[in-house]
Amino acid sequence: MVLALVVLAACGIRPTGVIPGLEAPSGPVENPTPSIYWVADGQVVPVARVQGSLTGRDVVALLAQGPSTAEQERGLRTEVPFDAAPATVDRVADGLDVTVSTDVSLLSANAVRQIVCTLLDVQAVGSVNLRGGGHSLEFRKCA
Numbered sequence: 001m002v003l004a005l006v007v008l009a010a011c012g013i014r015p016t017g018v019i020p021g022l023e024a025p026s027g028p029v030e031n032p033t034p035s036i037y038w039v040a041d042g043q044v045v046p047v048a049r050v051q052g053s054l055t056g057r058d059v060v061a062l063l064a065q066g067p068s069t070a071e072q073e074r075g076l077r078t079e080v081p082f083d084a085a086p087a088t089v090d091r092v093a094d095g096l097d098v099t100v101s102t103d104v105s106l107l108s109a110n111a112v113r114q115i116v117c118t119l120l121d122v123q124a125v126g127s128v129n130l131r132g133g134g135h136s137l138e139f140r141k142c143a
Contacts (some may be wrong), residue, residue, distance in 0.1 A: 037117040038067050038076035044113040046121065047076060056089025059118045060100060079111040084132075089119070094139070095126035103133025117142035 034054060035046035047067075054062070063080040066072070084100040084107075096119060104112070107130075116128045120142045130137040 034118065034121040036062060036067075037114045037121070038071065039079050039110050039114065040075050040077075042110075044110050044117060045076075046117070047071065054122050056096065056098060056119055056122070057085075057087055059122060060087035060089075060098070060115060061085040063114050063118060078114065079108045080114050081107075081111070084111075084115075091125070092129070095128055096123070097129045097131065100130065100132040103135055104130045104137050105133065105135040107137075112137060112140065113142070116140045 033048065036049045036059075037044050038047050039045070060080070063078055064082050064085040066078040067076040081102055084102045087098055087100045090097045098115065098119065100115075107115075112130065115130065119128055127139040127141050130140060
């Protein structure tokens with residue numbers, strides 16, 4: 001027993017004071033199984049799709065490519081133009097700044113809702129600011 005105490009006491013580790021670290025991460029958590037918003041019968045509808053982790057760039061590219069063949073057979077389509085991708089997405093204090101590769105003033109109301117609702121389903125933040133072609137649509141929410 002005494003030998004064990006001597007060995008443990010001689011391990012070379014000296015006590016220290018508190019060592020400060022960085023703050024724990026905070027902010028919205030990405031949804032691991034977000035819905036993709038497609039158009040059906042003139043309305044924007046959420047469709048569950050196991051996609052894994054999506055980024056904002058992925059969302060705009062996915063919406064611009066359109067639904068899968070199986071989804072098309074169910075009457076789903078996209079109004080997001082193919083030339084909307086690529087996009088950049090930056091986190092800002094009140095939500096996301098999204099710059100698409102097309103003029104946002106030419107996007108249909110459904111295309112705007114598809115982008116905004118899908119992005120907000122991926123990452124629950126305040127709102128989305130869409131920019132492109134010298135125009136912007138500010139503080140959009142999924143409504």
